[in-house]
Amino acid sequence: MTKKQLTYKDSGVDIAKADAFVAAIKGLVGSTRKPGVMDRTRAFGSLFALPKGYREPVLVASTDGVGTKLLIANHVGRHDTVGIDLVAMNVNDVLCVGAKPLFFLDYVACGKVDKKILVEVMKGIAEGCRQADCALVGGETAEMPGMYHHGDYDLAGFTVGVVEKARIIDGAKIMPGDAVIGLPSSGVHSNGYSMVRKVFTPAEQKKYAQLIMEPTRIYVRNILPLVKKFDIHGMAHNTGGAFYEKLTKCLPDHCSLAIHKGTWPLPEIFKLITQKADIAERELYRTFNMGIGFMVIVKAKDINAVQSALKKTGMPSYLIGAVTGRGKEKLELI
Numbered sequence: 001m002t003k004k005q006l007t008y009k010d011s012g013v014d015i016a017k018a019d020a021f022v023a024a025i026k027g028l029v030g031s032t033r034k035p036g037v038m039d040r041t042r043a044f045g046s047l048f049a050l051p052k053g054y055r056e057p058v059l060v061a062s063t064d065g066v067g068t069k070l071l072i073a074n075h076v077g078r079h080d081t082v083g084i085d086l087v088a089m090n091v092n093d094v095l096c097v098g099a100k101p102l103f104f105l106d107y108v109a110c111g112k113v114d115k116k117i118l119v120e121v122m123k124g125i126a127e128g129c130r131q132a133d134c135a136l137v138g139g140e141t142a143e144m145p146g147m148y149h150h151g152d153y154d155l156a157g158f159t160v161g162v163v164e165k166a167r168i169i170d171g172a173k174i175m176p177g178d179a180v181i182g183l184p185s186s187g188v189h190s191n192g193y194s195m196v197r198k199v200f201t202p203a204e205q206k207k208y209a210q211l212i213m214e215p216t217r218i219y220v221r222n223i224l225p226l227v228k229k230f231d232i233h234g235m236a237h238n239t240g241g242a243f244y245e246k247l248t249k250c251l252p253d254h255c256s257l258a259i260h261k262g263t264w265p266l267p268e269i270f271k272l273i274t275q276k277a278d279i280a281e282r283e284l285y286r287t288f289n290m291g292i293g294f295m296v297i298v299k300a301k302d303i304n305a306v307q308s309a310l311k312k313t314g315m316p317s318y319l320i321g322a323v324t325g326r327g328k329e330k331l332e333l334i
Contacts, residue, residue, distance in 0.1 A: 012145030017113045021141060024119050028126040032136040036102060046138035048103045048160075056165035060099035063158045064089040068193040073213065074151060076206050079117050081215040082155065083124020084131070085190045088216035090159040091132040092237040092294065095220055096250070098169040098227045099161030101134035107156040108141045111148035121155070124215070131218045134159065167227070171234040171250035171297075174323055178233055179300045180257060181307065182320040183222065185293030187214035187269050191240045192287045199277045211269040219294045222315040226296065230306055234297035238289040245286070247295050248330040251323075257331045259321040267291050285333060297323060 008015060038047035050057055066085045073082050083106075091101040106125050108118060118141070129136045148154070188196060196212060197205070205212060219237075226232060234250040248257060270290055273279070284290060296317075298306050303319060310317045324332075 012112065013143045014113060017115065018141055018143060021113055021115045021118055024115060025122040025126075028119075028122050029136050031126055032104075032129040032134070034133070034135045037135045037137060040138075046103070046105065048135070048137055050162065051102070054162065054164055057162050058099075058165045058168060060094040060097055060161045060163055061159070062090045062093040063156065064093065065154065065156045066190050068197065069190055069213075070154065072193065072197065072205050072209075075202060076209040076213065078209060078213050079120040080124050081213050083121050083126070084128040084215035084218070086125060086155050086157040087128025087132055087134075087159075088218045089190050089239065090157045091128075091134060091161070092216070092219055093239075094159060094161035095223050096169070096235045096237055097163060098167055098232070098235075099163040100224055101132050101159050101161040101220060103135045103137040104129050104132075104157060104159045105137060106139035107158075108139065108153060109148060109156075110141070110143060110153035111145050111150045113141065113143050114151070117153070121153070125157075128215075128218060132220045134161075134220075169227070169232050169235055171252060173231070173233040174250065174252055174255055174297055175233070176255060176323050176325045177300055178297050178323040179303045179319060180259065180321040180323065181296045181298065181303065181310075182264055182292040182318045183219060183294040183296070183310070183315055184217075184264065184318070185238070185267065185289045185291055186217040187211060187267050189216040189239065189289055189293060191242070191289070195279075195287055196273070199273050208269070208272065211272070214269075217293050219315075222310055222313045223294070223296070225313060226306060226309055229309060230298060230302055232296060232298060236295045238293050238295060242287060242289055243285040243292075243333070244282070244331055250297070251330060254326050256324050256327045256329065257321055258324050258334055259331060260334050263320045264291055264318040281333070292318075292320060295320075
């Protein structure tokens, strides 16, 4: 009797399924195409031509993931928003130095390729890229049985943006007296989900899935017009570490922030979290964005003009505080 030959499929990796998935998302990838994307039929890497018009173009890169929000996505069976989260976590970061996102790549790791689920994920990634006006130029799908359980998957993303060297926003101009303008988050965004999973039972996660799974807001179309028009002193994407770590990241050593609580509306999800769990105020503002997803620091004289410009892009904003001289801490909640 002839012994059956071992195949890769017998080991748990189905190349044909992976190829079918890639074919299924071809249209989604194409929907993000923009000037600069170069054909790469025979290339092993993605090709993108730098846009013209920059005297000293500086490339700005970021890589990030979605975190344990994916566990809730699996639990509630909703996979069409986490791709937006993935793009947002990256493009909002490069935006902080004034860079325009150019292109994005994704990495999907799973125990077994589930075409239905992964196509939903890719729909979100494509939507995020369209919102950020950047091209999805490539990616990798890794099927790794033994590393991941069946049904589990993880996401990572990578983006590159460009900014004129003379226009880099690095916080060096920030000074006491500057105004802090906050842009609202769409909810929890993509940080703090290990705590969210502690606060809400599995049944409650399903009950409040609409609020919990709300995708991270992408600020590209709101912020880039400001960068062109105003003297922006600093910007911050309010993610892990939140107010105490991310909002203070752009500050020079001689400055602190005074943030006034109650100057912006608190999203419903945070009201639920505070009702259900006894969490110290500092812990809340160190874990969650608490309704402020992005921060812009400008001269006090520019407050009204900047907020008016944001309103024209469809983005509400709030004067949430000011820059002060350096105190005992880099941030004070008042």
